[in-house]
Amino acid sequence: MSLDLQAVATGLPALWLAQGFLTSLAVTVIGAAVAFLLGGLLLALRLTPWRAASGFATAAIEVIRNTPLLVQLLFWYFAVYRLLPDTVRSWIGQDHGFGRLPQGPSLLSAEFLVAAFGLGVFFSAYIAEELRSGLAAVPEGQAEAARALGFSPLAGLLYIRLPQALANAWQPMIGQTLNILKNSTLASGIGLAETAYQVRQIESYNAHALEAFAVGTLFYLASGFGLARVLARLAPRNPGGGR
Amino acid sequence: MTETPLPASPAASPLIRLAGVTKRFGDADVLTDISLEIAASETVVICGPSGSGKSTLIRLINQLEEQTSGEISLDGRALASLSSEGLRALRGDVGFVFQQFNLFAHLTARRNITLPLTTVHGWSQADADARATELLTSVGLPDRADHYPDQLSGGQQQRVAIARALASRPRILLLDEPTSALDPEVIGEVLAVIAALARDGVTLIIVTHEMGFARRVANRMVFMDAGRILEIAPPEVFFTATVHPRARLFLDRVLSPLHGATDE
Numbered sequence: 033m034s035l036d037l038q039a040v041a042t043g044l045p046a047l048w049l050a051q052g053f054l055t056s057l058a059v060t061v062i063g064a065a066v067a068f069l070l071g072g073l074l075l076a077l078r079l080t081p082w083r084a085a086s087g088f089a090t091a092a093i094e095v096i097r098n099t100p101l102l103v104q105l106l107f108w109y110f111a112v113y114r115l116l117p118d119t120v121r122s123w124i125g126q127d128h129g130f131g132r133l134p135q136g137p138s139l140l141s142a143e144f145l146v147a148a149f150g151l152g153v154f155f156s157a158y159i160a161e162e163l164r165s166g167l168a169a170v171p172e173g174q175a176e177a178a179r180a181l182g183f184s185p186l187a188g189l190l191y192i193r194l195p196q197a198l199a200n201a202w203q204p205m206i207g208q209t210l211n212i213l214k215n216s217t218l219a220s221g222i223g224l225a226e227t228a229y230q231v232r233q234i235e236s237y238n239a240h241a242l243e244a245f246a247v248g249t250l251f252y253l254a255s256g257f258g259l260a261r262v263l264a265r266l267a268p269r270n271p272g273g274g275r
Numbered sequence: 276m277t278e279t280p281l282p283a284s285p286a287a288s289p290l291i292r293l294a295g296v297t298k299r300f301g302d303a304d305v306l307t308d309i310s311l312e313i314a315a316s317e318t319v320v321i322c323g324p325s326g327s328g329k330s331t332l333i334r335l336i337n338q339l340e341e342q343t344s345g346e347i348s349l350d351g352r353a354l355a356s357l358s359s360e361g362l363r364a365l366r367g368d369v370g371f372v373f374q375q376f377n378l379f380a381h382l383t384a385r386r387n388i389t390l391p392l393t394t395v396h397g398w399s400q401a402d403a404d405a406r407a408t409e410l411l412t413s414v415g416l417p418d419r420a421d422h423y424p425d426q427l428s429g430g431q432q433q434r435v436a437i438a439r440a441l442a443s444r445p446r447i448l449l450l451d452e453p454t455s456a457l458d459p460e461v462i463g464e465v466l467a468v469i470a471a472l473a474r475d476g477v478t479l480i481i482v483t484h485e486m487g488f489a490r491r492v493a494n495r496m497v498f499m500d501a502g503r504i505l506e507i508a509p510p511e512v513f514f515t516a517t518v519h520p521r522a523r524l525f526l527d528r529v530l531s532p533l534h535g536a537t538d539e
Contacts, residue, residue, distance in 0.1 A: 177377035180339060181391040181439070182366035184359055191394055195381050269381060269423070 039240035040247050047135065049244075052230030053251050054133040059147050059226060060213040060259075062139075066152020067212060071159025078164065079189070089160070096157035102218045105150040109222040113146050137225060147219035147226075151212050158208050166201030167193055199270040206263045210256050227251055288351070290315040290478055291336060291447065296345030298331055298502075305331050307502045309345070315446065316476040320489040320510075323499035324525060329482040332499070333449040336480065337369040338362060349447075367396055370440030374452040376432040378424040384411060384435045385420040388442045396443055403442075410438035414468050430461030434468055447478040454485060486529055490514055498522040 040049060077089035096104070113121070124140055131140040138144065170193050178188035220229035231248040235241040289312035298306040306328045313319055321329045334340045335347055338354055347354045349365065357365060379387050388410060389403035398406070411417050414434040424432055433453060440448060450469065454462040466488050473479055473492045483489060489496060489510060496513035498506040498521075506519045517523040 171377075171380075173373060173375050173377035174379060176339065177373065177379065180337060180366060180371040180373075182363040182395040182443075183391065184363070187394055191390060192379055192381075199381060 035243055035246065036240060037243055037247075039238055040234060040243045045234045045237065045240070045244070048225075048230040048233055049227070049247060049251075051133070051135045051137045051225060052227035052248075053255075054135055055137045055144070055224065056213070056216055056226040056251070057255060058133060058137075058139060059144060059151065059216045059219060059224065060209075062148040063151035063155070063212050063216065064209050066149060067155035067159050067208070070152060070156030071163065074156055074160035075163045075167075078160065093157040093160060096154055097161075101150070101154050101215055102221050104154055105147065105218060105222050108150045108153075109142070109146045113142055143219070143222055143224040146222060147216065147224045151216060151219070154215075155208055155212050158211075159205060162201040162204040162208060163197055166197035166199075166204075169200045170196045195268065199268045202263075202267045202270065206260055209263060210260060213256055213259065214252060289313055290317075290350065291480075292346075292348045292351075293332075293335075294346045294348075296335065296342045296347060298328070298335065298340065299343045305502050306335075306342075309504055311497065311504065311507070313478065313480065315478055317494045318473045318479040318481070318492050319495050319497060320493040321480065321482045321497045321499060322484065322486070322489065322525070322529075323505075327499040328502040329499055330451050333371075333451055333480055333482055336447070336449055337366055337371050339371065363395060367443040368445050368447065370443070370445040370448045372433070372437055372440050372448065372450040372453050374455050376424070376429070376436045376456070378432055378436055378439070380424050383421050383423055384416065384427065384438075387424075387435060388439045391439070392442050406442055407438075410441060411435070413471075414438045415464070428461060429457045430464045433457060433465045437465070437468055437472075441472075441477075445477075447480070448472060450479065450481045450483070452482050452484070454483065484529065486514075486526070498525065500525075 039045065074089045074093060077085045078093075080086055121142070124142060124145065127138075128140060132138050174192055174196065175188055178192045179185075183191065216224075216226055217228040219226055220232070223229075225233075227248050231241075231244040234244040291311075291313040293309050293311045296306060296309040297304065309328075309332060321332065323329055331340060335342050336349075336354075338357065341355065349368070354365065378384075379390070382390060385404070385407045388407040389398075389400065392398040392403040392406060393400055407420065408417065411420050414437060416431060416434055416438075419427060419431060419435070424435075427435065433456075437448075437450075437453070453469065454465050457465060462485070466485065469479065469481065470488070470492050479492075481489070481493075493510045496506075496508055496510050497504055498513070498517075498519065500521050506513070506517065506522045508518070513522075514526065517526055
């Protein structure tokens with residue numbers, strides 16, 4: 033048995049793989065942005081003194097973390113997306129001349145939007161929990177010093193505790209970002225033409241499954257490694273972890 | 276300094292006045308019927324065994340804790356249930372130094388000093404920076420401004436913490452066992468900074484076990500046990516003619532620990 037890389041490096045398979053890679057990266061980046069925004073929002077709700085708001089956030093986190101991602105993606109795609117008004121859905125389906133990746137895949141498609149949103153919602157629950165444990169790891173003396181210096185509880189949170197929580201949670205949040213990349217393969221289940229989807233398409237097109245899977249795997253390995261390195265470089269100074 | 280011991284009332288109009296203050300945590304009486312008046316520019320050292328309520332007492336003065344009953348006033352104004360604006364003003368006027376320093380771990384020495392000034396007290400960044408430089412120089416650390424707390428020794432961290440507590444020009448500084456977490460060798464550098472503040476006329480209330488230091492800088496000694504003030508006396512009286520037997524026992528044990536142990 034030998035690898036025939038020509039079978040995936042030329043012609044349609046090469047184009048499909050390029051489209052798949054770009055789609056995977058795009059859905060990861062946008063999904064991560066949604067996850068961090070919603071994760072911050074969930075954390076903010078959990079920290080409010082209002083029982084209804086913190087109760088809602090707690091319940092949402094439990095529901096999100098205890099149901100499968102694929103089921104959630106199917107739910108957003110087949111149930112919720114269909115509830116959008118026709119005008120919105122037909123606008124999304126049209127070609128607008130913008131919102132396209134270099135090799136052709138559109139960001140303005142039901143599959144892409146639902147995948148990015150669904151991944152973002154799923155991982156926002158984990159991001160919120162990572163931030164919350166990062167906050168819990170900030171020593172009590174930090175908040176006390178802030179109070180003694182006249183900071184209000186909110187100012188103490190924003191200027192003193194949250195920056196340290198972010199530093200504490202940075203490594204686990206890199207892990208969650210990699211999880212978004214890897215779990216974006218599940219979006220093939222709603223028809224998003226990302227890497228795993230294209231690999232299967234090549235397999236049925238020319239039966240070079242091994243080559244296609246090898247290249248696809250290398251893509252995840254390389255992009256995961258690169259993403260982790262870039263994010264690690266952006267890490268805030270972590271007082272707990274030295275320098 | 277006065278030669279006559281005037282236990283509870285050193286001046287006609289005290290800066291700080293505690294009258295019949297009690298503090299309970301759940302079922303535990305931590306402080307019972309505390310009355311104490313402190314004049315401007317006075318240095319008061321509070322001593323006593325662990326768990327006697329010393330820390331709780333000074334934490335009440337800047338309202339890190341609220342008393343259960345009794346009255347605490349600053350300049351004749353009662354401190355109970357201050358508005359958030361009132362609390363902010365109080366904490367600008369009453370600095371606090373912690374045993375464990377509690378420098379903000381994610382900020383440099385300079386930013387530890389400037390952040391409260393700019394965010395809490397509305398100073399401009401330039402004014403705050405100038406103040407930080409001035410304070411770091413006065414505590415002997417002008418070259419450590421850009422170091423993070425974990426790059427500083429314990430003694431250096433505590434000196435930065437004192438500088439930070441002084442940044443808003445408080446009239447009163449509360450120090451809660453400021454040298455208890457330090458290596459013996461660096462205790463002196465921190466005590467020197469505190470002694471200089473006493474000379475500069477900052478009102479100091481210090482909880483400490485450094486009896487030699489207390490004897491030199493204190494105007495009055497306050498001895499506490501089990502949540503009560505048992506004795507208030509100028510150091511020359513306190514260290515030579517202690518009245519209360521519990522205070523005498525405490526001093527015997529602190530000043531000559533081996534002597535106390537062989538007695539029993």
